[in-house]
Amino acid sequence: MNRLAWAGLIVKILLIVICSLGGYLIAEQLEALSFYPWAPWGGVLVGFSFALVALFLVKLIRRIHIKILFGGTIGLLVGLSIAKLISFGFTGVENTTIRVATYVVLSCIFGYVGMVLGSVKIEELGWPSWPWLGRISARTSSAKILDTSVIIDGRIADIVEAGFLEGTLVVPEFVLQELQRIADSNDATRRVRGRRGLDILKRIQEEGLAPVRIERQDFENLSEVDAKIVALALRMNAHIVTNDFNLAKVAEVQGIRVLNINQLANALRPVVLPGEVLRLQILKEGKEQGQGIAYLEDGTMVVVENASRLLGQEVEVSVTSILQTTAGRMIFTTLKGSESGRRH
Structure with missing residues (x-):
């Protein structure tokens, strides 16, 4: 507390x-x-x-x-x-x-x-x-309802600590119950994720990063947690913080402001333009023949043509195109010059 x-x-x-x-x-x-x-x-x-x-x-x-x-x-x-x-x-x-x-x-x-x-x-x-x-009205509607996905994700604590998220963080009791079910799961991966979510909430409370309120209001006529979150947001005139794409779309249709952590992460990624030269290490082979895969510091995947033979080497590549998908961003590149394949 x-x-x-x-x-x-x-x-x-x-x-x-x-x-x-x-x-x-x-x-x-x-x-x-x-x-x-x-x-x-x-x-x-x-x-x-x-x-x-x-x-x-x-x-x-x-x-x-x-x-x-x-x-x-x-x-x-x-x-x-x-x-x-x-x-x-x-x-x-x-x-x-x-x-x-x-x-x-x-x-x-x-x-x-x-x-x-x-x-x-x-x-x-x-x-x-x-x-x-x-x-x-703006002050009273500054409450942010956290769903299960964004709590488990863990980045919410760092975002709040950095000052990019203000207002009261509302954690519905039914979300806490879902976190507890995940933490008690027989599956080891789910169990770790659930416990990490509980640790994140404890960190936010103990370090005083933001006011946290446990909302005990429930909706007995609704069975799905996502539906309860939407109903609670409508009743409280609050925003929803989530990583769930489908929940975000349903909430937006009903006029609820949604803050998607994944969209924020994508917006903060460095801008890469076609023709720009990057220096990367080829880490693995791509799906198509001859392709090599590298990654930017923010985790963005870079596909390098004709680089499968250069695994483990640093190369200079030239950006040819950028593909933005719902899952994230992909950058397509080609090797720059014949000297780019030399081992450093």
């Missing part, structure tokens, strides 16, 4: 203690309850319940987009104001109970209607054309 998580836990404990103690003191001082010796402890229970309700409301509100929250609040205030104005028409009623009951009913009706309409109709006001609300 990182420092932010510890601070949040301490604040929650303080809230529960203060509410419970406040309930005890209030119940103890009420004359109407002075005849009941158990009243102060009942006050503790009431205060404790209020603290739990407050924690639940905070958890619920955190999932609501700032646009809906703002519109609902404005609508609620307008509805309560209308209820107050209408209640003035009942000032002539002598029965206090009827006046109070009427005001409560009107407040509930107009408050509810205003809150619902405000949260729906706020969209028609041109959100987020108001600059200050746009900045708030």
Whole structure:
């Protein structure tokens, strides 16, 4: 558990203690309850319940987009104001109970209607054309949901440490469960990958590279982890960080911003242009007859024509063409001059 998580836990404990103690003191001082010796402890229970309700409301509100929250609040205030104005028409009623009951009913009706309409109709006001609300929206939507593939990959920790990924990293509980299943797999390779993913999360938390939040929200009606991730991103208005090509496409179709680590790696690879001369070592034979295979420092495969006889040698090659595929980039080259095959 990182420092932010510890601070949040301490604040929650303080809230529960203060509410419970406040309930005890209030119940103890009420004359109407002075005849009941158990009243102060009942006050503790009431205060404790209020603290739990407050924690639940905070958890619920955190999932609501700032646009809906703002519109609902404005609508609620307008509805309560209308209820107050209408209640003035009942000032002539002598029965206090009827006046109070009427005001409560009107407040509930107009408050509810205003809150619902405000949260729906706020969209028609041109959100987020108001600059200050746009900045708030941008901050609240900065959460990044990590899927299983990007956690196992491991590069996410280095990217966060370098400062290229900001905001809260959200790890759904169902993703953690999938990581645990992989780590407990009978297959040695899968087991190593799963344990590495858990180690990566532990490193991010312990080193404080970024705030990490375990999201316990689940979707019982969905069975696939990818579908749950998409549903969670829509609900939280969050981005998805993944290496899964299919998940990225499904999310983009639904209007979700996707950050693909593989695309970032491809974008950071050095630019190689046709005609450029490279110095490489031939490591193995290619699929076609006579071809040799070499690699750039970033792992990009280079196909060298007529170089299969030069295994283990350093050669100078000239770039002829570059092929970009979904799996990565391939560079095709030819040997440069007759002296390029000489052993160095």
